[in-house]
Each structure stands twice: as structure tokens, then as C-alpha cells.
Amino acid sequence: MKYNFITIEGNIGAGKTTLAHLLAKRFNARLILEEFADNPFLPKFYENPQQYAFPLELFFMAERFKQLKELLQQKDLFQNVTISDYLFTKCLLFAKVNLPDDEFRLYQRLFEIIHQQLIQPDLLIYLHAPVKKLQENIRRRNRPYEQAIPNEYLFNIQETYTHYIKQHDIKTLFIDASNADFLSNDIHLNIILDALDKDYDDGQHYLTLP
Numbered sequence: 001m002k003y004n005f006i007t008i009e010g011n012i013g014a015g016k017t018t019l020a021h022l023l024a025k026r027f028n029a030r031l032i033l034e035e036f037a038d039n040p041f042l043p044k045f046y047e048n049p050q051q052y053a054f055p056l057e058l059f060f061m062a063e064r065f066k067q068l069k070e071l072l073q074q075k076d077l078f079q080n081v082t083i084s085d086y087l088f089t090k091c092l093l094f095a096k097v098n099l100p101d102d103e104f105r106l107y108q109r110l111f112e113i114i115h116q117q118l119i120q121p122d123l124l125i126y127l128h129a130p131v132k133k134l135q136e137n138i139r140r141r142n143r144p145y146e147q148a149i150p151n152e153y154l155f156n157i158q159e160t161y162t163h164y165i166k167q168h169d170i171k172t173l174f175i176d177a178s179n180a181d182f183l184s185n186d187i188h189l190n191i192i193l194d195a196l197d198k199d200y201d202d203g204q205h206y207l208t209l210p
């Protein structure tokens with residue numbers, strides 16, 4: 001395994017957490033998981049996005065910073081592999097979609113100050129699935145407040161992520177996860193494991209799962 005700190009990203013319902021658990025088990029890695037359930041603004045945001053977007057985004061940024069800073073500063077970081085199911089920049093990407101321009105600019109100023117203090121992963125795994133598949137996953141896991149997410153919101157999030165990854169030339173394994181089933185299909189997990197044995201240049205590297 002060539003990487004010390006891997007982050008898995010993707011749209012809502014793409015399967016980040018499942019893959020993060022499987023990889024962490026395989027590499028006996030430290031696991032950093034998104035704690036979105038503690039965000040009291042999330043159900044309110046889905047009911048009334050305009051009113052709650054700013055406190056929602058601030059809460060996410062504060063919580064994620066606290067979590068990443070504590071974990072990544074522990075001395076054993078580079079003795080163990082670390083897997084996380086979110087990138088700190090996720091805050092900024094969701095904020096771009098959810099906030100009006102003036103509020104976004106304020107948020108971005110705060111983000112940039114905070115962001116510099118964090119260690120970045122050495123590989124990003126991006127799970128890309130079509131909106132139809134995301135909606136199926138969201139329905140199946142059945143978190144009540146997510147059941148009316150419009151397709152347009154998922155498209156916007158997807159666009160924002162892919163644009164960011166391209167623009168910043170981030171070292172990314174870009175996985176077509178349309179058919180992904182990491183839990184019951186060992187072939188899918190093995191394709192990812194094989195890929196993690198290789199060195200990659202910066203930029204996107206595409207993988208398709210059969």
C-alpha cells in the first residue's frame with residue numbers, strides 16, 4: 001500500500017462510508033468518519049434551505065476542523081494508515097452550492113484561514129455515481145430528512161466536486177461507481193486494493209468497476 005492518508009469523497013449516498021470501513025479494516029487503519037448526525041441544523045436545512053444554510057455550513061466547518069485537527073496531530077499519523085470519508089474542502093464545495101454569493105465570500109475567507117492548518121491526504125478516491133443511483137441509495141438507507149432531495153441539488157454537488165478536482169489537479173482515483181457493490185462483490189474491492197499498490201501522478205486516474 002503506497003499511501004498513508006487516503007480520503008474517500010463523492011456525492012450524497014455515493015457509498016463513501018462503506019468503502020472507508022472496508023479499507024480501514026483491510027489496512028488496519030485509523031478511520032475518520034463524518035459526524036453529520038450531530039449537526040442540529042441538517043434536518044432544518046432540508047426543510048428550509050435559505051434560512052439554515054449559513055449556520056449549517058458554519059457548524060460543519062467547525063466540527064470537521066476540530067475532528068481533523070485532533071486526529072491528524074496525533075504523533076502516530078505516519079506510522080498508521082489513515083482513511084477518512086470526507087475532505088475538509090467538502091465544506092467549501094457544499095457552501096458554494098448552498099450560500100448566496102456575499103455569504104459564500106465571507107465563508108470562504110474563514111475557510112482559507114482554517115484550511116491551511118490541516119494536513120492534506122496523499123490520495124483522493126472519488127466515487128462517481130449517476131443521480132438515479134444516488135437517489136436509490138438515499139431511498140434505501142431512508143434517513144427521513146433526505147427523502148425529498150431534488151435531483152438538481154445532487155447534480156449541482158456533483159458538478160462542484162468534479163470541477164474542483166479537475167481545477168486543482170488533485171491526485172485522484174476517479175471511480176465509476178454506477179455498479180459498485182463493495183460489500184457483496186469482492187472483485188470491486190479488489191480492483192481498488194490493486195489500484196492502491198500503484199503510484200500515480202497528480203490529476204485524475206479513472207477506474208471502472210464491472
Ligand SMILES: Nc1ncnc2c1ncn2[C@@H]1O[C@H](COP(=O)(O)OP(=O)(O)OP(=O)(O)O)[C@@H](O)[C@H]1O
Nearest residue numbers: 011012013014015016017018034036060090091094
Ligand atoms: N457542508 C454540507 N452542507 C450541507 N449538507 C451537508 C454538508 N455536508 C454534509 N451534508 C449532508 O450530510 C448528510 C451526510 O452526507 P455525506 O455525503 O457526507 O454522507 P453520506 O451521504 O452518508 O455518504 P455516503 O453514502 O457516500 O457514505 C447528507 O444529507 C449531506 O447532504
